[in-house]
Amino acid sequence: MRDLSHQQIVGVERRKVPRNISLQNRIIINISGVRFETFKSTLEVYPNTLLGNPKRRKYYYDNVLEEYFFDRHRGCFEAILYYYQSKGRLRRPNSVPLDTFLEEIIFFDLGQDALAQVRKDENLKEVEKAQLPRNxxxxxxxxxxxxxxxxxxxxxxxxxxxxxxxxxxxxxxxxxxxxxxxxxxxxxxxxxxxxxxxxxxxxxxxxxxxxxx
Structure with missing residues (x-):
C-alpha cells in the first residue's frame, strides 16, 4: 500500500502542473538507472536538504544527459521523493530494510524531523550518548x-x-x-x-x- 501511494502522488503532481509550465522548472533525477521526474519548486520547499539546495545538488548534475545522477538505492528514493511531494510525509517501503532507509535519509540530508518521524513510525528509541570516564x-x-x-x-x-x-x-x-x-x-x-x-x-x-x- 505504501508503494502504491508513492506512485499515485507522482501522478497527482503532474496533473497539478499546467502544461505550459516552463521546462526550466522540470527536473530529472537518475537513481542508478531509474529516472524520476519532478519540479525544482517541489524540491526547494526544503532548501536545507541535498535535493532542495541548488548549489549542493549541482555537484551531481550530468551536463550531457541533462539530469542529476545518484548511485543510490532505487526503492528508497521513491519514498524520499514522496517526502517532498507530500510536504513532509515519510514512510519506509516494506521491501526496504530499515538500516538502508536510514542511510538514504542521512545521505539526502532530510533532517532531524524526518529521522524523528521514522523513529516514531518504527518504534525506535534514540540512542543516548554514552558517558565516557574522565580518565x-x-x-x-x-x-x-x-x-x-x-x-x-x-x-x-x-x-x-x-x-x-x-x-x-x-x-x-x-x-x-x-x-x-x-x-x-x-x-x-x-x-x-x-x-x-x-x-x-x-x-x-x-x-x-x-x-x-
Missing part, C-alpha cells in the same frame, strides 16, 4: 565497541602494552643473567682462592718448617 586511558577502552577510531586506538594501545611488557621482560632477563654471571664469577674466584690456599698449606706441610741458619 583518558579508560575512555579509549570504552570507545572500542562504539567507534572505528576507538577500535584503532584499542589496537594501538594493545600493541604498545605488549611492547612495554616485552621490554620489561627483556630488561629483567638481562639483569638476571648479569646477577647470575657475577655470582658465578665471585664464587669461582672464591673457590679458586680457597683451592690455592689449600695447596700452599699442603706444600708447606710436605716441605716441613723452614730452619733458620
Amino acid at each position: 583518558r586511558c579508560r575512555r579509549y577502552g570504552d570507545m572500542v565497541p562504539v567507534t572505528a577510531l576507538g577500535r584503532l586506538t584499542a589496537v594501538i594501545c594493545a600493541l604498545a602494552g605488549v611492547g612495554t611488557i616485552g621490554m620489561l621482560v627483556s630488561v629483567l632477563v638481562d639483569r638476571y643473567h648479569r646477577i647470575v654471571f657475577r655470582t658465578f664469577v665471585s664464587f669461582q674466584n672464591w673457590f679458586y682462592g680457597l683451592l690455592m690456599a689449600e695447596r700452599t698449606a699442603e706444600k708447606r706441610r710436605i716441605e716441613g718448617p723452614v730452619t733458620k741458619a
Whole structure:
C-alpha cells in the first residue's frame, strides 16, 4: 500500500502542473538507472536538504544527459521523493530494510524531523550518548565497541602494552643473567682462592718448617 501511494502522488503532481509550465522548472533525477521526474519548486520547499539546495545538488548534475545522477538505492528514493511531494510525509517501503532507509535519509540530508518521524513510525528509541570516564586511558577502552577510531586506538594501545611488557621482560632477563654471571664469577674466584690456599698449606706441610741458619 505504501508503494502504491508513492506512485499515485507522482501522478497527482503532474496533473497539478499546467502544461505550459516552463521546462526550466522540470527536473530529472537518475537513481542508478531509474529516472524520476519532478519540479525544482517541489524540491526547494526544503532548501536545507541535498535535493532542495541548488548549489549542493549541482555537484551531481550530468551536463550531457541533462539530469542529476545518484548511485543510490532505487526503492528508497521513491519514498524520499514522496517526502517532498507530500510536504513532509515519510514512510519506509516494506521491501526496504530499515538500516538502508536510514542511510538514504542521512545521505539526502532530510533532517532531524524526518529521522524523528521514522523513529516514531518504527518504534525506535534514540540512542543516548554514552558517558565516557574522565580518565583518558579508560575512555579509549570504552570507545572500542562504539567507534572505528576507538577500535584503532584499542589496537594501538594493545600493541604498545605488549611492547612495554616485552621490554620489561627483556630488561629483567638481562639483569638476571648479569646477577647470575657475577655470582658465578665471585664464587669461582672464591673457590679458586680457597683451592690455592689449600695447596700452599699442603706444600708447606710436605716441605716441613723452614730452619733458620
